[in-house]
Structure formats: structure tokens, C-alpha cells
Amino acid sequence: xxxxxxxxxxxxxxxxxxxxxTTVMFLLLALQGYILANIFMRMREFLVPIYGSFTLFGLVxxxxxxxxxxxxxxxxxxxxxxxxxxVFGTLFYLYxxxxxxxxxxxxRLGQTHLELQPYTRQDPKTQxxxxxxxxxxxxxxxxxxxxxxxxxxxNTDVRYLASGEENLAALLTELExxxxxxxxxxxxxxxxxxxxKILDVLERKAKQGVDVRVMYDGICVISLLPYRYPDYLRxxxxxxxxxxxxxxxxxxYQNYRDHRKICxxxxxxxxxxxxxxGDEYINAKERxxxxxxxxxxxxxxxTRNLTLMFLENWHAAMGxxxxxxxxxxxxxxxxxxxxxxxxxxxDSPFDHENxxxxxxxxxxxxxxxxxxxxxxxxxxxxxxxxxxxxxxKRGVEVxxxxxxxxxxxxxxxxxxxxxxxxxxxxxxxxTYTPGFVHAKMFVSDDTSAxxxxxxxxxxxxxxxxxxxxxxxxxxxxxxxxxDFQKTLRECVKVTRTDLAKRSAFSRIFGCxxxxxxxxx
Numbered sequence: 001x002x003x004x005x006x007x008x009x010x011x012x013x014x015x016x017x018x019x020x021x022t023t024v025m026f027l028l029l030a031l032q033g034y035i036l037a038n039i040f041m042r043m044r045e046f047l048v049p050i051y052g053s054f055t056l057f058g059l060v061x062x063x064x065x066x067x068x069x070x071x072x073x074x075x076x077x078x079x080x081x082x083x084x085x086x087v088f089g090t091l092f093y094l095y096x097x098x099x100x101x102x103x104x105x106x107x108r109l110g111q112t113h114l115e116l117q118p119y120t121r122q123d124p125k126t127q128x129x130x131x132x133x134x135x136x137x138x139x140x141x142x143x144x145x146x147x148x149x150x151x152x153x154x155n156t157d158v159r160y161l162a163s164g165e166e167n168l169a170a171l172l173t174e175l176e177x178x179x180x181x182x183x184x185x186x187x188x189x190x191x192x193x194x195x196x197k198i199l200d201v202l203e204r205k206a207k208q209g210v211d212v213r214v215m216y217d218g219i220c221v222i223s224l225l226p227y228r229y230p231d232y233l234r235x236x237x238x239x240x241x242x243x244x245x246x247x248x249x250x251x252x253y254q255n256y257r258d259h260r261k262i263c264x265x266x267x268x269x270x271x272x273x274x275x276x277x278g279d280e281y282i283n284a285k286e287r288x289x290x291x292x293x294x295x296x297x298x299x300x301x302x303t304r305n306l307t308l309m310f311l312e313n314w315h316a317a318m319g320x321x322x323x324x325x326x327x328x329x330x331x332x333x334x335x336x337x338x339x340x341x342x343x344x345x346x347d348s349p350f351d352h353e354n355x356x357x358x359x360x361x362x363x364x365x366x367x368x369x370x371x372x373x374x375x376x377x378x379x380x381x382x383x384x385x386x387x388x389x390x391x392x393k394r395g396v397e398v399x400x401x402x403x404x405x406x407x408x409x410x411x412x413x414x415x416x417x418x419x420x421x422x423x424x425x426x427x428x429x430x431t432y433t434p435g436f437v438h439a440k441m442f443v444s445d446d447t448s449a450x451x452x453x454x455x456x457x458x459x460x461x462x463x464x465x466x467x468x469x470x471x472x473x474x475x476x477x478x479x480x481x482x483d484f485q486k487t488l489r490e491c492v493k494v495t496r497t498d499l500a501k502r503s504a505f506s507r508i509f510g511c512x513x514x515x516x517x518x519x520x
Contacts, residue, residue, distance in 0.1 A: 058086035061093060069352055073381050074462065080515070105244065105256070106350045108316040113149070115321055116308055119328045120149035129154065130341055130472075137341075137448070137472050140362045144345050144470070148355055149308070152343040156300035157336045158469075158476035160451070161273065162483045164281035167295040168194060174269045174297070175201045181211035181327060183310040185243075185262040187453070189216045190224040190278035192285065198277065199236075206237030214238055215314055217258040218245040224278075241317045243465075256349045258313060259453050259464035261295075262306050267327060268334050270303035271295055272344065272467055273451050274440050281438075288405040289435020292487060294374070296451045296469060296476065298344070300336045304328060305344035309467055312346075340474030347454065347466040356454040357461045359470055360442060361387050367444045370397040372484045374439040378402060378415040379457035385418065389425035397428070401484070401491055403438075404431040410513055411457075417510040419499055430491035437487075440468070443480040448472050451480065 062082055065075050081089035122145035130152065131138035141152035161167040175182060175198070182205060189195055206212045214233060221227055221242065230240040243258040263271040273295025279285035281293055298306070307327055315321055347355040364371055364387040371391060378400065380388070392398040400422075406412035419429060440460075443449040452468020454460045471477055 055086045058082050058090040061090050065093075074458070077515070102256070104319075105316065108319045109312065109348065109350055111319075112312050112315045112321065115315075116312060116324055117149065119304075119308065119324060120145075120151065122146065122151040123153075126152060126154045126341070134472070136362075136366050140359065140470070141341070141343050143358070144343050144355070148345060148351070148353065150305045150343055150345040152341050152470075153301035153304075154339065154341050155334070155336045156298055156302035156340075156342040156474075157338045158340070158342060158471060158474050159297040159299075160476045160479035160483065161275075161295040161297060162479075162486075164194075164275050164291065164293050164295075165283065167271070167273065167275050167293075167297075168197070168282050170297050171263060171271055172197060172201060174265050174271075175205065175263075177269075178205050178210050178265045180266045181213070181264075183213050183262070183264040183307065183314075183327075185215045185258070185260050185310050185313060186277050187217045187219070187257065187259045187261060188224060188276040188278055189214075189220055190276075192279040194279055194282050194284065195277050202238055203236045212238045213240070213310075213314065215241045215243055215258075215310075215317065217243050219257060221246055241314060243313060243317045255463055257464050259460065260309065260313070260346070260467045261453050262310050262467060264303060264307045264310055267307055267329065268299060268303055270298040270306040270344070272298075272306060272453065272469060274438050274453060287436070288403070288407050291435060292374075292432055292437045292439060294439040294441055294451055294480075294483065298342065298469065300334045300342075302342040302344055302469070305346075306467070309344075309346040313465060338475050340477070341472045342469055342474060344467065344469040347461075347464075349463050349465070354461055356452075356466055356468065357381075357383060359450060359468070360384065360454075360456070363442050363444050363448055363450065364388060364391045364396075364398075367391055367396045369445050370399070371442065371444045372481065373398070373400045373456070374437055374441040374484065374487070375400065375456040376403055376407070376436065376438050376440075377411050377455045377457040377460075378418055379411065379459075380418055381458065381461070384456060384461075385421065388422060388427055392422075392426040398426075399428045399430065399488070401430050401432055401437055401487060402494075403436045404433045404491070405435045407436055410509075413506055413510040414513045416499070416502065416506065417514045419494060420496070423494070423496055423499070429494040430488060431494060432487065432491050434490055441480060441484070443477060443484060446481060447477060449474070449477045449480045 062079050065078055068075070078093055082093060083089070127138065127142065127145070130141060145151040159170065161170055182202065202212050202214070216225070226232070230242060233240040244256065261272055261275060274293045275281045275295045280287040280291050283291050311324055311327065345355055345359070347353075361383065388398060402415065403412075422429060440454050441449070441451050449471045450468050452466065454466045454468050460466055
């Protein structure tokens, strides 16, 4: 009888998988891919008489790509298929390039950004103080404030949170204090222990009249949350939006995900970092061993930048607007004890600026003693690779902590293709033996640190909506470095001997993946 029940459960499990939204969506996408491939192949047969002319058109497209804005490696990843299979490569590039969904989202973001500009002014006194203290750092904050609209603040306390468990405890405490509004924007939200605790507070606060808003990325619709989950949250009094919902249609906008993690409470308290809302992030559920992640809690003026980011994506998701001033003035005055400087900033695939990479490069260029890094992925463009290796070659201690148990095999094998060049330059690489490192963190010379959502890979640096906070002379910088050293004690060092032991399959697989790394 027990065996029959077990077999019945397995059958029901298989049935659920077969008829799930995820399976249906991927089948529809596969069908579209098959249809598109057939159309392109038939067009190729039709175009045989004028194949030379079409090849010439492909070369025109290549010239356009070369002269367009963007990363060189990404351009080369597109140029290769266009030159090798001109008909398919050219038509597929044009099909994705002309995506109407992308144009709509870009237009909405531009409009919302313009509406928010009056609230992005930099306090000149703070900028002048920083310029006298460190002109180089002042140059970076000038770029963030004047070019990107993310002012630096000197009236902000920062608390570093070294784990998902610590982050959840702090988040629940602060949510209970909300009086005006709660804004939450997360890449992933999954039902479970963590979300249930948060949702319980959000529901109570909504009933008390607090303006509660939750936005999550459309990727959640695949398997983490029910399709009509927004309706359920709205029934609890929680305003809900899904950013860039996934649809079973080939469209370029679906490649641009909202990877941010933001929580803002009354415009005074803010959270960001690598931690999504799911049980693995607090180690209530084991995935890839022990889950190491980090976050920060801000109190004070710098929280305003997180509010700006949330409102921009919230309204861009639906093409709406409102009276932003009601949220961009602190609900209560706050006097920080920390005399450091904090500049939370966002990055967007549509702003033609690689903000996340610029900040990382700034730290690498100006480091004198050390740069310590945690990242789950290491898929580097030439800019990041050159600055990592040059920093190490000029005597800076560069250490990177990577996962010991990876979540994606292809990303793990791809990262290894960079190891040899990094090790030759004296960059040190360690792997976290207890499990998976999901933290995205830079710390340098006991003075500067970044904690946020930005991985060291093409997707984070070029294709996702991201956010982080740059800290200079903040008390939290020392806490970031202490946590790095504590984590390092649980790691093992990668050596050239380890690289020599890689299998032939691992080497070949990694090399092939690297050709298309900019598109992964």
C-alpha cells in the first residue's frame, strides 16, 4: 500500500510538472523557435539567387553593430553568427533589435526619470566636504550624482548584515515601525518561512493604513509564485506590480530583469544587498550547502536614493506617475552618528552607462593595499579582467571568494576559464567550502566598500536593473572587512595545480561557453 501511495505521489508530481505554467511556457517558446528557424531556412532557400546581396546586407548590419554603443565583447558575440550564418544571424539580430516591448519600457523609464529629476539634487556642502577630504572619491560621487542622479550623503548610519538570518531579523524589526509607507522591490519572492513572516507584518501594516507596495520580477511567475498572486496580495491591501512579466513570446525586453533588492520604510530606513526573499537565503532550506549572503541597512538621508529607484521602476512597470514629493521627504528627521559618506546607486540596461562596473573599476584603480571581493559569478569583460590583474601586478592584494558549491554548472565552468590569467597576475581565488556564496561585495583599504546586487558578470553589468551602495569612511566598512576575513577562514585557495587537474571536458566546455559569455 505504501509503495502504491508513493507511486501515486510520483505520478501526480510528474503530471504537475508536465502541465505546469513553466513547461507550457517553454514549449511555446520552443515552438516559436522552431517556427522562426524554419522561416529563416526557407527564406535562405528563397534568397539563394540574391544570397550575395543579402551577405552584403549582413555586412552593413555588422558595420552598424561596430559603430553602435556598447561593450566590444557583446558586439563580437553578435557579429560571429552574422558572418557565419548571414541569413539566420542577421534576421535574428534584427528581430530582437526591433523589439517593441523594449522600446515601450525604455520610453516609460525615460519619462519617469525626468519626472523624478527635481528630487535628485546633490547637497553642494556634502560634495565640497568630500572633495577636500579625498578628491578622487569626490570625483566618483560627482559622477553618481550629476550624471546618474544618485547624490552622496553624509547623514546616514549603516549597519552591515552578514547573513540572511541577520537581515531578516533586522527587516522584521524595522517593518514593525512603519507609519507612512513600505516599498519592497525584489528579484525573487518565494513562498515559505521567510516570506510568511514578512507578509504577516505587511498585511497588518496595510490594515493600519500604511501604504504598502510590493514589486517582484516577472521571473517569479515561472515557478515561485502563482500567476494571480498579485490579486491575492491586493486582497490583503498590498499594492502589487510584476516587473516585466514573462510571456511565451520571443521579445528582447524579457532579457532585461529587475535584479534589485530594495526595501524602504518611511523614507528613513532602507535595505539592499544580495538577499532575495526565499528560505534558502536564511538557510531554512538547503540549496547548494550553506548559503552565504550579505546586506546593509541604511538610516538617514541616503535612503532617499533607494526610494527614487523604487518609484522609477514602480511607475515604469505600468507607465503611471504620482506626487513623488510625498515620499521623497523623510517622514521624521534623522541625525546620524556615523560621519562617513554613503551613495546608493542604481544601474539600468537603458542608461548607456555601466555604473556598476565604473564603481568597481574606481575601487580597483585607487586601491593601495587590498581589494577583497565576494561574488557568486565571475564572467569578466576585458575592462574588469584588466583592472583586476593590473591591481594585483602593482602590488595590491586582490582576493576573490567564489562559491564552493555552485548553483549553475555552466557559470562555474566558465569562471574557471579566467582563473589562469588571474592567478598568473597574482590575483588570489578562494572557494567557500560550506556551500554557495551569493554576496556581491567589494571592500578596499579599510576606507571604501560596496554592498549590493551587482555580480561580476555580463548579465549584472550590462543587462539587469541593479543597485548597490558605495560607502567611504563609514563605520560599516570595518564590519565588511571583518566578515570577509571570517568567511576566508572557511575557504580553500585555488592553485595552478587545481587548474591542471581539470578534465578535458571541463576545458572544452568552458572554452566554448566563453565565446558566447557576453550573451549568457
